[in-house]
Amino acid sequence: MDDLFGQGQDRDDDDADSATPDSRTGGQTPSQRSPLAVRMRPRTLDEVVGQQHLLGQGSPLRQLAAGTNAAGPAGPSSLILWGPPGTGKTTLAHVIARGPGRKFVELSAITAGVKDVRRVMDEALTARDLYKTTTVLFLDEIHRFNKAQQDALLPGVENRWVVLVAATTENPSFSVVSPLLSRSLLLTLRPLTDADIEGLLLRAVTDVRGLNGKVELSEEARAHLVRLSGGDARRALTALEAAAGVAFGDADDADTAADSVISVELRHTERALDVAAVRYDRAGDQHYDVASAFIKSIRGSDVDAALHYLARMLEAGEDPRFVARRIVISAAEDVGMADPTALQTAVAAAQAVQLIGMPEGRIILAEAVVHLATAPKSNAAYMGINKAIADVRAGLGNGIPAHLRDAHYPGSKQLGHGQGYKYAHDAPHSVATQQYPPDDLVGRNYYEPTANGSERDIAVRLERLRKIIRGE
Numbered sequence: 001m002d003d004l005f006g007q008g009q010d011r012d013d014d015d016a017d018s019a020t021p022d023s024r025t026g027g028q029t030p031s032q033r034s035p036l037a038v039r040m041r042p043r044t045l046d047e048v049v050g051q052q053h054l055l056g057q058g059s060p061l062r063q064l065a066a067g068t069n070a071a072g073p074a075g076p077s078s079l080i081l082w083g084p085p086g087t088g089k090t091t092l093a094h095v096i097a098r099g100p101g102r103k104f105v106e107l108s109a110i111t112a113g114v115k116d117v118r119r120v121m122d123e124a125l126t127a128r129d130l131y132k133t134t135t136v137l138f139l140d141e142i143h144r145f146n147k148a149q150q151d152a153l154l155p156g157v158e159n160r161w162v163v164l165v166a167a168t169t170e171n172p173s174f175s176v177v178s179p180l181l182s183r184s185l186l187l188t189l190r191p192l193t194d195a196d197i198e199g200l201l202l203r204a205v206t207d208v209r210g211l212n213g214k215v216e217l218s219e220e221a222r223a224h225l226v227r228l229s230g231g232d233a234r235r236a237l238t239a240l241e242a243a244a245g246v247a248f249g250d251a252d253d254a255d256t257a258a259d260s261v262i263s264v265e266l267r268h269t270e271r272a273l274d275v276a277a278v279r280y281d282r283a284g285d286q287h288y289d290v291a292s293a294f295i296k297s298i299r300g301s302d303v304d305a306a307l308h309y310l311a312r313m314l315e316a317g318e319d320p321r322f323v324a325r326r327i328v329i330s331a332a333e334d335v336g337m338a339d340p341t342a343l344q345t346a347v348a349a350a351q352a353v354q355l356i357g358m359p360e361g362r363i364i365l366a367e368a369v370v371h372l373a374t375a376p377k378s379n380a381a382y383m384g385i386n387k388a389i390a391d392v393r394a395g396l397g398n399g400i401p402a403h404l405r406d407a408h409y410p411g412s413k414q415l416g417h418g419q420g421y422k423y424a425h426d427a428p429h430s431v432a433t434q435q436y437p438p439d440d441l442v443g444r445n446y447y448e449p450t451a452n453g454s455e456r457d458i459a460v461r462l463e464r465l466r467k468i469i470r471g472e
Contacts, residue, residue, distance in 0.1 A: 036241040037234045039209045040200070041091050043098060049233060050196040051088055051189055060185050064163070065096050078157050078164035080142070080172050080181065083189025086232025089167035093138035096165060102134045103127065105162075109144035114152045121156040128161060135162045142166040143175035150177045157183050191231035198226050200233055201240055213261070215244050220266040227317045228273060230358075240264075242272035287318070295326060299334040303373035310362075310369050320361050324350035327368050338378035338453035345371045376453025384447035397438045404436065433471045443470070 042048045045055055045065055054061050064077065079096075081089040097104035105120055124135035142150070156162045157180065164184065168175060172186055192200075204210035205217050217225075221243065229236035246268040251260070294309035313323055324346075331346035349368035353361040391397060405417040422432035435442060449455040449462060466472070 035238065036204060036210060037237040040204050040207065040237055041094060043095065045092075045095055048088055048091060048095070049200045050192040051092075053190070054187055061092065061096075061187065065099055077160060078162075078166070078184040080166045080168065080176060080184045080186045081189055082168050082170075082172050082186065084169060084191050084231065086229075086234040086236075087189040087192060088233065089165075089189060090138065090140070093136065093165040093167070096163065097136040097138075099134075099136075101132060102136050102163075104136050104138065106138045106140070109139060109141040109149075112139075112149075114149050117149065117152040117156075121152075121161055124156060124161045137162040137164050139164065139166045141168060143168045143170040143172075147177055150180055154179055154183070192229075192233055193231070194226050197229050197231065197233065197236045198222060201225060201236060204237055204240055211240075211244055215247060215262045215264050218263060218265050221264050221269045224266055224269045228269075230317065239269065239273055243269040246272045290316075291322075291326060294323075295330050295334075298327075298330050298369065298373045299377065301373055301377065303370055306369050306373045307366060310365060314358070314362050314365070320353050320358055320365060321350070323365055324353050324368075327365065327372065331368075331372055333382045334377055334379060335372055335375045336378040336381045336455075337458055338376040338450065338455050340454060342372050342375050376455075378450045378452050378455050380447055380449050380455065388446045391441065391444070397441050399438050401435050401438070403434070429468075431465060431468045433468055436469065 045062055048055060056062075061079075064079070079092075081092060083089060093106075094104065096102075105124075107116060107120065120135070120137055124137070127133040127135055137156070139145075139153075153164060157164050166176070166180075166184070172181060201217060201222055205215055206213050217240075225236055225239050225243070228239055243264050244262075247262045247264045250268070251262045290309055290312055294306060294313065297303075297305035297309060310323065314320065328343070328346040328350055331343040335342040345368050349364045352364045356364065402417060403419060403421040420434075422434045424430050424432045426432070437444065445466075447462070449459040451459065
């Protein structure tokens with residue numbers, strides 16, 4: 001594949017492999033250099049995309065990156081970064097390590113043990129005492145460390161042998177021991193927005209460390225990459241690099257001039273990632289059209305079509321909370337009392353998606369969709385409340401029967417409130433014969449159960465209840 005990256009970009013020392021001339025630019029072949037996501041890693045906090053809530057002037061992050069400590073001499077100088085993948089946890093550790101008199105050491109909680117932690121602490125103490133150098137220890141996935149392994153970090157953190165930057169995708173309140181939490185600043189990173197990802201892609205296209213202006217990114221290709229990134233900067237840059245490689249391959253096949261700017265089109269992103277672009281605009285017609293087809297498929301009991309539209313929305317990056325809300329509404333409107341458990345399933349799914357998030361949330365949403373689509377249907381409760389509202393808006397329902405009115409305040413009995421009220425639990429089967437609706441609505445039926453599902457039994461019971469209540 002031709003060189004995509006240009007000349008003169010900064011490289012990590014461990015990436016300075018031997019150069020191989022390239023026919024298009026005379027540079028090194030891409031396979032001998034760092035991935036695009038590594039080359040585009042910010043060198044200062046000002047280059048960091050997103051997380052502006054943590055990067056204000058005078059913030060603890062800025063002071064720590066500058067070599068000062070916002071908490072004072074006795075305060076914590078270590079960080080725990082909590083956030084989704086690709087939001088900049090490793091990047092922030094590298095930026096902090098670029099501060100004056102610092103060196104960077106990285107451990108992974110997947111492979112490192114107590115012995116590795118103690119070795120780093122010993123080396124950090126030596127570096128501090130002999131060379132006046134502060135060690136920045138980046139510990140990825142700290143939630144995978146057990147209590148003993150986390151306890152091994154405490155002396156180095158407490159005595160300032162290291163500046164610990166620990167990253168986790170799980171809530172530190174449950175996965176990090178309390179002594180370590182109390183000695184560290186806990187910072188929560190937010191998922192990158194579409195605008196953040198789009199800006200990052202455009203910078204990577206033009207930056208000398210990135211694609212160096214040798215490609216241009218079409219609007220459709222950019223939108224596809226943004227959608228597939230899911231708020232993950234690393235994923236977006238990796239996808240861009242792959243798509244650019246496909247575009248350069250096509251250019252070579254077409255014998256394009258070596259100095260031509262290559263256009264990365266939607267077809268390149270689809271081929272590179274083996275994912276078709278979903279025609280879906282979250283702010284336009286597709287958003288409403290697909291959501292409408294989704295609900296109508298559930299209402300029509302076509303579980304396969306409903307799952308298709310669910311997948312289409314999720315793959316297009318639709319907010320799963322929006323999907324969950326539509327499912328809850330459908331459970332009440334379309335399934336209703338034909339299967340009262342459908343609403344329970346829908347509400348539980350909405351709560352679970354909030355708790356679990358994506359991509360696992362798709363399983364929960366699918367279970368709710370299958371339940372609703374295959375359940376017996378009734379809109380009787382929905383139609384009932386609509387008819388009741390129509391009567392209220394028409395001015396019907398004048399007053400409240402005196403025996404149902406509040407009789408607890410002084411003077412209420414003189415007004416006749418509560419007189420003649422029959423306590424339902426004193427009647428046979430706890431159903432008393434008396435008037436409940438206003439005079440002008442006596443005998444009006446709003447709820448008309450269907451013969452579907454649970455409403456078959458409800459219809460029989462309701463007929464008996466109305467006869468007793470109305471004295472028929």
